[in-house]
Amino acid sequence: MLATGLGVAGVAIGQAVRDAAVCAEAEGFGRQQLDNARSIVAAGRDAGLPARDQTIAVMTALGESSLQNIDYGDWETSGVTNPDGSRTTSIGLFQQQDGWGTREQRLDPYTAASLFYRAMVEKVPEPERSATAPTEVAHRVQINRDPTHYAPYWPLAERIVAVLDDQTVVDTCL
Secondary structure, three states, rough: HHHHHHHHHHHHHHHHHHHHHHHHOOOOOOOOHHHHHHHHHHHHHHHOHHHHHHHHHHHHHHHHOOOOOOOOOOHHOOOOEEOOOEEOOOOOOOOOOOHHOOOOHOOOOHHHHHHHHOOOOOOOOOOHHHOHHHHHHHHHHOOOOOOOOOOHHHHHHHHHHHHOOOOOHHHHHO
């Protein structure tokens, strides 16, 4: 009986250590940011896209909004304009402009992610997408001024997607 109890306790301690390690990967992000990442991943899965594409989308949202669903964009914060000089209208996780969809669509995390995936598949089709650097894929979809803008976010996006793969751990992190 004692051996069984110790075995169960050992499993529980091992699980707690593993959970703590995984939670550390999500450190610095609030529940809402992780929920936004979860929506991005879910939209990719529902579209039948692989984990790499889901990670590219999370990387892009990290680079655009730090996974925050913000209702304003670069014009309001720093006067950034489009290449033609017009005001930007970017909002949401991906800082999508009016041409991406309605305000409601761009502010709904799942729908905004779906719009991103649709554009990604169109602008960088397979097998080219798999052979292209993640930051270049994101750049070709988002048309950022700096093609390497998203590169620093790739390792973090990989960790976030890995955390989200274990849903029970995500719920214990916050």
